[in-house]
Amino acid sequence: MLKREFTEEQKLFRDAYRKFLHEEIVPYMEQWREQGIVDRQAFKKAGEMGFLMVWPDEEFGGLGDEDFRYEQIIIEENQYALTADWNCTLHSRLVGPYFKRFANKEQQQRFLPKCVTGETVLAIAMTEPDAGSDLAGMRATAIDQGDHYLLNGNKTFISNGVNADVVIVAAKIDPVNNPRQIGLFIVERGMEGFDRGQPFKKLGQKAQDTAELFFSNVKVPKENVLGDPSKGFSYLMEGLAEERLIAAVECLAAAQKAFDITVDFTNERKLFKQRLGQFQNTQFKLADLRAELDMQQIYVDQCVRALASDELTAVDAAKAKLVTSELLCRVVDEGVQLHGGSGYIDEYPICRMYADARVTRIYAGTSEVMKLIIGRDIYQGDNTPFIDRDMA
Structure with a gap:
């Protein structure tokens, strides 16, 4: 490489x-x-x-x-x-x-x-049961009461949901007259009316506390409003490119690890009196993955450079997030297959990585939303970003 x-x-x-x-x-x-x-x-x-x-x-x-x-x-x-x-x-x-x-x-x-x-410990709360990709469907509200905002609503799939001491909560400030006007509010542990559920029992990433958050007439003082309360939507969009780059780095690093684990295993496992890694089928499958991993690493590193010079676009970040998450899922799937029955046993790292990987095609923007962003750029030059942060 x-x-x-x-x-x-x-x-x-x-x-x-x-x-x-x-x-x-x-x-x-x-x-x-x-x-x-x-x-x-x-x-x-x-x-x-x-x-x-x-x-x-x-x-x-x-x-x-x-x-x-x-x-x-x-x-x-x-x-x-x-x-x-x-x-x-x-x-x-x-x-x-x-x-x-x-x-x-x-x-x-x-x-x-x-x-x-x-x-x-920090968390951010946007996703609701009926509002992941579509923020217009958000039901949480924060109504101006003069010296404070009154926050009501539920959020779900919130990472760090239990551990978080401070949560940045997105809520509509004028749901009747301007339903797309969103504010960001700093909610602190111990505020009256702020409760949370137990961590979800998930397919993977089991140690990451992911929970529901509940807000019932929470009085958020004006000093806990983040920036201009009418500009929350633009604030959320501003960090999208870096967020998706973070997801891409995570996916690619996980894929590299899964690949290494699989190579080590195929160098040890024997089938028909020879190591599994000596079979041409194994070598061809791993060669395809090795080439893809190295090519994507170059692209991701270029995105990191673009971020440093403030040139990383939402479209370029969407490309990185799309291909790395899809590649990760292929790598762990092939890894389980080459491990045979051992790949289905929890004590083997590839088994856990298989379960952990599946959500990466959902959080920080589903693969389908990433394709919409890229497709719009191809045909219309429309860079209007989607906000899709399920599991965050």
Whole structure:
């Protein structure tokens, strides 16, 4: 594979983060999978080591380095260590930047330092039972009451739903006269009327707490409104390209890991007195996947460069998210097939990766929505983004 571009500091960061994972996260993953939620200490330990949020300025406790490659390293190493159920990137690079882009100075000073240390865990709540891809179908409302907004509604499939101390909630502020006008509201643990369900029992990613959130006459003070309360829709769209790039990096790193696991297994498993990897059929299947993995890695790395220069478009990010999630599902499926019966046994990593992979074609934008975005660009030059964040 062609050489990838990381700085010497980032290479040292990768080594340090890999060591952190194997010492502080890997030993507890089985326990967290069984209990259906990651222990909050994971966030605090990462925060203590400077691994949780790299980008915030030093005044908030971060390193002040916005280079996405640091998060790319974190994502890749989590996939390689089979610790991706602990979705620290959701906290650090998907939700956290909302405070950088849209929060005022007081809000940044109030929330960011504890987000950096891991004392405060973040989530974002948009998806509802009848409103995933179609935000116009959102029913949650936040009505201006003078000194506060009154928030009502339910959200579902919310990652970090149980662990979250602070949730950015999307809600309509004028459902009768302007149903597409959405605001973003900072809801804190302990606010009266804010409740949550138990973690969902899911097909995969079992340690990631995914839950329903319930808001019943929650009084959200005006100081907890994120930016202009009438511009929430545009705020959500602003982060779409990076969100889908995050998903693409996750998918591709997981696919690389699944491929490596499968190669190792076929080098050991014997069939008709020879290793499975010696059969031409095995070599041809893995050769196809190897070529696709390497080609997609180049594209994803180019998207990372485009993000750094503020040139990553929603369409290019949609392409990355589409092809990497589809490839991941092919890799894990082929991996299970080449493992034979062992691939269906939970103690083998490929079995869990197979289950974990399926949702990647749904969250951060379904494959069908990604195709709509790309298709519109081809035929109409229409870059109007869809917002589809099921499971987030």
